[in-house]
Amino acid sequence: MERTGWPETSDLVVCSVKRVTDFGAFVELDEYGHKEGLIHISDVASGWVKYIRDHVREGQKIVCKVLYVDTAKHHIDLSLKDVNEHQRREKIQEWKNEQKAEKWIQYVAKTTKQSPDDLTILIGLLYEKFGSVYSAFEKSRFDGTAVLTKIGIAREIADAITKVANENLKKPQVDISGYVDLTCFLPDGIQYIKKALIEANEVDGEEVKVDISYIGAPRYRIHVIAPDYKKAEGILKKSAQSAIKIIEKAGGSVSKIRKCQCGRYTLKEVCPVCGSLAKYSRPARFSLEDRYGKYRRMTRKA
DSSP: OOOSSOOOTTOEEEEEEEEEOSSEEEEEETTTTTEEEEEEGGGTSSSOOSOGGGTOOTTOEEEEEEEEEETTTTEEEEESTTOOHHHHHHHHHHHHHHHHHHHHHHHHHHHTTOOHHHHHHHHHHHHHHHSSHHHHHHHHHHHOTHHHHTTTOOHHHHHHHHHHHHHHOOOOOEEEEEEEEEEOOSTTHHHHHHHHHHHHHTOOOTTOEEEEEEEETTEEEEEEEESSHHHHHHHHHHHHHHHHHHHHHTTOEEOOOEEOTTSOEESSSBOTTTOOBOEESSOOTTSTTOTTHHHHHHHHHO
16 A cells, blocks of 8 residues: 655655665665665664675565655665564564555445545545554444544445455454462352352453363463453453452462563463563462461451
C-alpha cells in the first residue's frame, strides 16, 4: 500500500535495493511511491565495512530507519545498522499486512462502486485516523461499523469493510497457565477446596475463558484464554485470589501469586513472558516472613 507524502525522521520503512556502489546503496521506498533514498556506507553496518555487498545487494528487501528528509531536493538519508532484528521482523509483518489490506480495500471499492479518486480519498482517511489500512480493518472487526461511520465513512462502505474484516481476520488470543496449591486440613476441607475452585472458575470477563483442572494433590492448574496478555494476567490473578481468599479464611494454606521483574503477575516460578525468575509479590499470610503474621495468628485463635 503506497502512502502519499514523505516519511518522517526515525520512521521505519521497507525498501528495495536498486543499486550498490562503493560509497553506499540506493534504494526505493516501497511504501512511499518508490521514492529514492540513500544508505551511506557508514550507515550500512556497525564497524568498518570492507565489502558493502557483504551486507546489501541489488534486489534485496530491507528495513531502514529514516535519518533525514529533504523534500525540496527529493533526498532521503537512511540507516540499515540502526534497525534491530525485532524491529525488522515487526516492520516486515506490518508491510505484509498492508499488502493484504490493499487487496481488501480494492475489493471493497469494487463492490461499492467507488471511483479511483474516491478510493484514494478513502485510503487517505484511513491512514489519517488509524495509521494504516490494515488497522482500520482490525478496528472494524473488533468494534463494528460504528468506528468507521463516526469518522465520516458512508454506511455502505463501512458495512463492506466490516464484512471483509470478519471474513479474513481472526480475533487474537493468548493463553497462559498458572498453578495454585490448595490445602485445608479441616474435616470438611475438601468442601472448602471445591468451593474455592468453583469461585476461581467463575471469574470471567469479556471474551475471556477460565478453565481449572486437577494436576495432583494439592496442585491445580488455572488456564486463561483472553484477547491479550494484560487481560489474561489480570484474570489469572483474580481467579487465584478468589480461591486463596476462601482457603485462607478456612485456615488452610495456599501458594501465592508471584511477580516478575518485568512487572507481570504469574503463578509460575518462571515468567511465561520474559523467562526470568518470578518472586512472591508479598510474603504468605501467617508465614514467618509475614510481618503481621504474629497478630494474624492471635486474631485467628481469638
